[in-house]
Amino acid sequence: MRKKDVLISGFMLFSLFFGAGNLIFPPYLGMESGTHFIAAISGFILTAVFLPFLTIISVSLSKNGLLSIGDRVHPVFGIVFAIVIYMSIGALYGIPRASNVAYELGFLQIVSVEGRLPLLLFSIAFFGLTYLLTINPKKVIDLVGQFLTPILLLVLAVLCVQAFITFDYTDAEASEKFQSAPFLKGFLEGYFTMDAVAALAFGIVIINGLKDKGASGKKELIRGTISAGMIAAIGLVMVYLSLGWIGRVIPHEAPISNGAEILVLASQQLFGYSGNLLFGLIVMIACLTTCIGLINACGRFFHEIYPRYSYKAYVLIFILIGMAVTNLGLNMILKVATPLLVLIYPVAIVLVALSLFQHFFGESRRMYVYGVSIAAVFSLYEMLASLNLKMEGIQDALSVLPLSTNGLAWTTPTLLAAIIGYGLDLFQKKII
Known part of the structure; x- marks a missing residue:
C-alpha cells in the first residue's frame, strides 16, 4: 500500500x-x-x-x-x-x-x-x-x-x-x-x-x-x-x-x-x-x-x-x-428524519465507545446489552419528545440527571449500566 x-x-x-x-x-x-x-x-x-x-x-x-x-x-x-x-x-x-x-x-x-x-x-x-x-x-x-x-x-x-x-x-x-x-x-x-x-x-x-x-x-x-x-x-x-x-x-x-x-x-x-x-x-x-x-x-x-x-x-x-x-423539499426531509436520527445517535455513540473499550479490556456481552438497552430507552423517549409526545412525569424525573437540559440525560445511566454489565461478566469470568 x-x-x-x-x-x-x-x-x-x-x-x-x-x-x-x-x-x-x-x-x-x-x-x-x-x-x-x-x-x-x-x-x-x-x-x-x-x-x-x-x-x-x-x-x-x-x-x-x-x-x-x-x-x-x-x-x-x-x-x-x-x-x-x-x-x-x-x-x-x-x-x-x-x-x-x-x-x-x-x-x-x-x-x-x-x-x-x-x-x-x-x-x-x-x-x-x-x-x-x-x-x-x-x-x-x-x-x-x-x-x-x-x-x-x-x-x-x-x-x-x-x-x-x-x-x-x-x-x-x-x-x-x-x-x-x-x-x-x-x-x-x-x-x-x-x-x-x-x-x-x-x-x-x-x-x-x-x-x-x-x-x-x-x-x-x-x-x-x-x-x-x-x-x-x-x-x-x-x-x-x-x-x-x-x-x-x-x-x-x-x-x-x-x-x-x-x-x-x-x-x-x-x-x-x-x-x-x-x-x-x-x-x-x-x-x-x-x-x-x-x-x-x-x-x-x-x-x-x-x-x-x-x-x-x-x-x-x-x-x-x-x-x-x-x-419533497428540505423542510420535509428534516421533519421526517430528525426523530429517526435522535433515536439512533446515542446508541451509535455507545456502540463505538464500548467497541474501543473492549479492544483494550476485553469483550463483555452484558456490557453491550445493558449499555445499549439503556441508551435505546432514552433515545426512544427523546424521539417521542421530538414528535411533541413528551410525558410530563417522565420529563420531571429525567430533569434531575446530569446534562439533562442539554439533551444528554442518557449518558450517566448508560455508563452505569455498561459498568454493571462489565462487572458481572468479570465476576463470572465471561470476559472474552
Missing part, C-alpha cells in the same frame, strides 16, 4: 465528512461565541472531529465493520441497526439533504429561479453526475480524493486566506447561550452534526477503497484506515478553525440567523458579485462529494448482505430514492 493511496483516502474521508452542514455550523458558532471563541470551537472540534475519528478507529478494529459492532449486542440487532443506519444517513436523509442543500445554498446563489421545476431539473443533473462518478466503486476514492477534494480545498483556501487578510479582529460579546460554559455549548454543537453516525458508514468506504488499492492483512488495513482518518481530522480541524474565525471577525450590521448567511456575506464583501459564485461552488462540491460517498457506502453494504442484486443496481436504487425524496 503506497503512501499516496493513504493520502488520497484521507482526502476522500475529509470530503465525506465535510458536507454543507459542516460548512455552515462553524461560522455561526464563531459569531455567537464572541470572546469565548477558543473554548467554543475546542468543544466543537472534540465532538465534530475527534468523536468521528474514534468511530473510524472502531470500525477499522472490527472484523466486519458496523455489522460486527452491532452483533456484540445480538445478531438480529446487528443487522437491523446497520440497515437503519445506512437508510437514515443515506437514502432517507443524508443523500437527499445533500442534494437539496446543494440546490438551495449552492445553485440558487448563482442562478435566480423559482418554483419546483428548477429543483427537479437540478436534482436530475446532480444525481446524474453522482451516478456517473459512483458507478465504479474502485474509482470512487481516486475521483473524490485525487480530484474533487483538492478543488474543494483550493476554493475554501481562497475564501479563508482572503478573509484573514481583509477582516480585522475586534472584541465582540458572546450571545447569551455562550456566556456560560462555552466549551460545553461548542461540544453540543459538534455533537449535533451527527458525524459519528456517518463515520460508521464512511469507515467501510475507506477500508474497501484500501483493499481495492491492494492493501491486505488486518494490520495494514487498520494502519491505513487510521492514517487516512488522521489526515481527514487534521484537514477538518484547520477548515473548522478558519470558518469559525470568519464568523468571529466578519463585520456586519444587520442580524444574521445562520452560518450560510455569514459565508454568503463574507464572499460578497471579499469578492463582490463573484463571491456568490465562489460560495455556490463550495457548497455544490461539498454536497457532491458527500453524496458520492454515501451512495457508495450504501451500495456496497446492501450488495454485501443481499448480493442477489449488483452494486450498480443498488447505486441506481439509491439514486432514484434520493432524487424522489429531494423533491
